Amino acid sequence: xxxxxxxxxxxxxxxxxxxxxxxxxxxxxxxxxxxxxxxxxxxxxxxxxxxxxxxxxxxxxxxxxxxxxxxxxxxxxxxxxxxxxxxxxxxxxxxxxxxxxxxxxxxxxxxxxxxxxxxxxxxxxxxxxxxxxxxxxxxxxxxxxxx
Amino acid sequence: xxxxxxxxxxxxxxxxxxxxxxxxxxxxxxxxxxxxxxxxxxxxxxxxxxxxxxxxxxxxxxxxxxxxxxxxxxxxxxxxxxxxxxxxxxxxxxxxxxxxxxxxxxxxxxxxxxxxxxxxxxxxxxxxxxxxxxxxxxxxxxxxxxxxxxxxxxxxxxxxxxxxxxxxxxxxxxxxxxxxxxxxxxxxxxxxxxxxxxxxxxxxxxxxxxxxxxxxxxxxxxxxxxxxxxxxxxxxxxxxxxxxxxxxxxxxxxxxxxxxxxxxxxxxxxxxxxxxxxxxxxxxxxxxxxxxxxxxxxxxxxxxxxxxxxxxxxxxxxxxxxxxxxxxxxxxxxxxxxxxxxxxxxxxxxxxxxxxxxxxxxxxxxxxxxxxxxxxxxxxxxxxxxxxxxxxxxxxxxxxxxxxxxxxxxxxxxxxxxxxxxxxxxxxxxxxxxxxxxxxxxxxx
Numbered sequence: 191x192x193x194x195x196x197x198x199x200x201x202x203x204x205x206x207x208x209x210x211x212x213x214x215x216x217x218x219x220x221x222x223x224x225x226x227x228x229x230x231x232x233x234x235x236x237x238x239x240x241x242x243x244x245x246x247x248x249x250x251x252x253x254x255x256x257x258x259x260x261x262x263x264x265x266x267x268x269x270x271x272x273x274x275x276x277x278x279x280x281x282x283x284x285x286x287x288x289x290x291x292x293x294x295x296x297x298x299x300x301x302x303x304x305x306x307x308x309x310x311x312x313x314x315x316x317x318x319x320x321x322x323x324x325x326x327x328x329x330x331x332x333x334x335x336x337x
Numbered sequence: 338x339x340x341x342x343x344x345x346x347x348x349x350x351x352x353x354x355x356x357x358x359x360x361x362x363x364x365x366x367x368x369x370x371x372x373x374x375x376x377x378x379x380x381x382x383x384x385x386x387x388x389x390x391x392x393x394x395x396x397x398x399x400x401x402x403x404x405x406x407x408x409x410x411x412x413x414x415x416x417x418x419x420x421x422x423x424x425x426x427x428x429x430x431x432x433x434x435x436x437x438x439x440x441x442x443x444x445x446x447x448x449x450x451x452x453x454x455x456x457x458x459x460x461x462x463x464x465x466x467x468x469x470x471x472x473x474x475x476x477x478x479x480x481x482x483x484x485x486x487x488x489x490x491x492x493x494x495x496x497x498x499x500x501x502x503x504x505x506x507x508x509x510x511x512x513x514x515x516x517x518x519x520x521x522x523x524x525x526x527x528x529x530x531x532x533x534x535x536x537x538x539x540x541x542x543x544x545x546x547x548x549x550x551x552x553x554x555x556x557x558x559x560x561x562x563x564x565x566x567x568x569x570x571x572x573x574x575x576x577x578x579x580x581x582x583x584x585x586x587x588x589x590x591x592x593x594x595x596x597x598x599x600x601x602x603x604x605x606x607x608x609x610x611x612x613x614x615x616x617x618x619x620x621x622x623x624x625x626x627x628x629x630x631x632x633x634x635x636x637x638x639x640x641x642x643x644x645x646x647x648x649x650x651x652x653x654x655x656x657x658x659x660x661x662x663x664x665x666x667x668x669x670x671x672x673x674x675x676x677x678x679x680x681x682x683x684x685x686x687x688x689x690x691x692x693x694x695x696x697x698x699x700x701x702x703x704x705x706x707x708x709x710x711x712x713x714x715x716x717x718x719x720x721x722x723x724x725x726x727x728x729x730x731x732x733x734x735x736x737x738x739x740x741x742x743x744x745x746x747x748x749x750x751x752x753x754x755x756x757x758x759x760x761x762x763x764x765x766x767x768x769x770x771x772x773x774x775x776x777x778x779x780x781x782x
Contacts, residue, residue, distance in 0.1 A: 209351045217358040219341040224366040239773045246376045272345070304778060 215266040218259060225256045230294060237301040292319060378766040379756040384423045386750045398423050400750060403462075403738070411439070411747040418740045421750070422457045424649040424733045426620060427769075428762045429754040430724070434737060435717035436708060437749035444710040447742035452720050455699035455732035456622065458652035464673030468518030469511070470685040472534035472545060472564060476508040477516050485533045488522030500528035501535070502570040515679050538569035539577045545587065551577060555586040555638050558629055562589040562689055588638045591655020592669075593690060594628045597636045601628060603646055605653035609639040610646040615776075620648050620733050622693035629689075648733050652693065657683065659692035661731075666692065699730040717751075724761075 229252045232243040243249075266272060296315050303311045339359075347355060384397030388411030391399070402408055403418040413419055434450045453460055469475060469484045476482070481498055482489040492498045498505065525532055535546045543560035544551040554560040560569075589595060593604040601618060602609035612618050618625075644650070651669075652658075657677070658667045666677035668686060677683040683692075703726050706718035722735075737752065756762050 209347065212345055212347055213351060213355045213358060216340075216342045216345055216347070216355050217362060220339070220359050220362045223339070223341060224362060228366070228369075239770060239777065242377060242770075242773075243373075246373060 211266055211269050211272060215263065215269075215272055218263045218266065222256065222259045222263065225252065225259060228252055229256065233298060234294075234301075237298060292322075295319070295322075375758070377770075378763060379758050380427065380766075381753065381755045382425050382427075382429070383754075384752040386421065388748050398750075398752070400739075413739075413741060413745050413747065415741055415743050415745075418738055420736055420738045421752075422460075422649070422651075422734045422736045423752050423754075424457070424647075425735070425754060426648075426733055427754075428724075428727050428756055428765050430722050430727065430757045430762075431755045432720045432722060432735065433717050433751075433753045433755075434706070434708075434720065434739075435749075435751040435753070436739075436745075436747050437751075438716060439746040439748055442746040443743070445708050445716055445741070445743075445745055446711060448708040448745065449705060449740050450708065450718055450720065451702045451705040451738045452722070453700060453736045453738075454703055454722070454726050454730050455695055455734060455736075456652060456658070456693065457649075457734040457736065458656060458669045459658050459667070459674060459693075459695045459732065460700060460734065460736045461651075461669065461672050461674045463667075464670065464675040466518050466676045466678050467668060467670070467682070467686075468678075469509075469515070469682055470563075472536055472568070473685045474503060474508045474568060475511045475516075477511045477513065481508055483525075483532050483534065484519055485522060488520040489516065490522040490532050491524045493524050493526045497525055497528045501531060502572075503535075504567050504570075507565060507567045509681060509685070511681055512679065515681050518678055518682065536564060536569045537572045537577065539572045539574050542577075543569055544577060544582070546580070549581070550583050551580045552583045552585065552587050555588050555635050556632070558631070559587065559589045559635060562593050562629070563587075564688065586638060588635065589629070589631075590686075590688065592653065592657060593655075594623055595631045595635070596628045597631050597633075602639075602641075603653055603656075604639070605642070605655065607640060608642045609636075610642045610644070610650070610653060613645045613647040617646065617648050621646075621652065622695070622731055624691045627690040657687045657690075657692045658695045659683075660697040661694050663697045665697065694731050696730050696732075699726070699732055 229249075232247075232249065232252060235242050236244060236249075296319065299315045299318060300311060303314060306314075386396045386398055386400055387393060390396070398421040400408065400419045400421040403420055408419065432452065436445060436448065438445055468487065471484050471487065473484045474481070475484060475489065481492045481495075483492070483503075484490075492503075531546050533547050537544045537546065537551070541557065543554040543557065543564075545554070546552075554563075589604045591604055591606060595602050595604060595609065601612040603612060612621075646653075654670050656669045658669075658674070659665070660667075666680070666683040667674045668677055669675075677686060703723060704720040706720050708716060708718045710716055735752075735754075739750075
C-alpha cells in the first residue's frame, strides 16, 4: 500500500521539476518510436512467416505497452511546463509520417492478399486507402470546427 | 542521432542526460531484439505432464508403463520402467528432464533416464517375426507351395498346379531360411477344392478365396496394393457365380497412402487417418510417389478417423520400416515391431510403396543420466543429444525411459529441449525460415 502511495505521489503534477519532466517526455517519444517499430516489424514478420513472433510474444503485449506509453506521454504533455510550449515544423513531419504509414499499410495489405488476383489486390488496397483518407478528412474537419 | 522533439529546448547539461536516457532506451530495444532473435533462431521447447490433471490438453505427452499396466496418481514402483515420447523437429542439442515429486514422499534416488530417437512406432518392443503373406505362391527346392492360413501347403504335383490354373511364373523363389517362418499345412493332393487365399480374376475384378467364400477387392489398385497382377487365376464370371461372394469388399493394404480430393490419408484397418499437413507427411518419412488417388467408391469403404495423423501420432499397423544401416525389415502390428526376416518375405507385404527409412542406431540408447536428489540436490538431469542423432537419424520422436531403484511418487514430468548457439544451428534455422517463406508464397495462382 505504501509503495502504491509513493508511486501515486510521484505522478502528482507538482512533484516534477520542469527539466526532469521534459527529459522524461522527450525520452518517452523514443520509447514510443521503438515500440511502434517493434509492432511494425512484428506485423510484417507475421505476414511473411505466420507464427514467427506470436509464438514468442503476443501482439496484445506490444499494443498494451504502446497504450501505456501514450497515456504516460499525455500525462507529461499536460504538465504546466510542457503544455505551454509552442511547437514548430510539425506539419512537415506529419506529412512524412503519413506517407510512411500509407506505404507500410499498403505493403501489409498486399502481402495479406498475396494469393489473390493482382488487379483485385491492388484495387482493394486503393479502395482501403481511399476510405482511410476520407475518414481522416472528416476527422480533420471536425477538429478544425472544434478549434 | 534521432531527436523527435527538437522543438523542446533543454540546457546543455540536461540535454546530455536526455541523450544518456535515449541511449538506454535504444540499448534496451537492442537487447529485447537480441532476445527475440535468439528465441526465433535457437528455439527451446518445453513438454510437460501433470499427474494431477492427466487428461489436460496442456500435457505434451502421456507417460506409460513399459509392461502396459495402468499408471495411477504418479506412483511408480521401484524397478518399474516408464516411458514417454516427444515429437519435435530441429537441432536440439540438450534436453533437461525434471521430475517433481510429491513433497510428502521420499527423495528421488538413482532414477535413471535414457533417451532414444527414431519414429515412435519403430521404438515399439520387438515382436515375433512374420512369414510370407497369405496367398503368396512360393517355390523352394523344386517344390511349390501356397501360403494359406499362415502355413505352407505344398502342391502334390505339377499337374495339380496346372489344373488349378496357378501361373508358374507367379511362384516366388524362397530360401530354406525363408521357409522357417510359416508353419506346414496339409499337402494339396488333388484339384477338387481351391486352397484358402487362392486369388481369381474375372471381368477385370479381383477376388480372394477364404473359408468357401469369395471376397472381392474394391478396385484393381486396391488389389495391387496387396498382391501381384500375375498371381490371379484368370476365370470367367460363371466360375465366380458358383461361389458365395461376400458383401464386404477388400481395400488397400494397411499402411497404404491414399489421396481423396485435396486430402491425404494413411490406411489403417477399416479406418483412414487424415494426414495433418504436408510437413507431417514428409516428417513421417513418407514418399510423395507412393500416394494413390482413390475414387469415391474406394473412399466410402473406410470410416474417417476423428483424430488427425500428426507428428506426434505413431505410424499405424501395416507400416513397414527398413533400417538403412543394417538392412532389416520390420512391420508394425499391435504396438509391436515385428521383423520381416528377408527381402523375399518383405516383398510380399510391401506392394507398390516404399518402406519408411529408419536407423537401427536410433533404437539404441543415445544418451542417459541419473537423478540423485541426495548428492546433487536437484530433481533434474541433463541429456546431451549428439549432433549425429539430431542431424542424421531419421524420425521426429525422442523417447525417454525412466526407471528408479526406489518407489517414487511424481506430480509432474518435464522435458525441456534447447539448442546450442552454433554456426551450423544458425544456418539450419535460417534455411528453415527460408523454407517457411517459400511454402507460404509457393502455391500462388
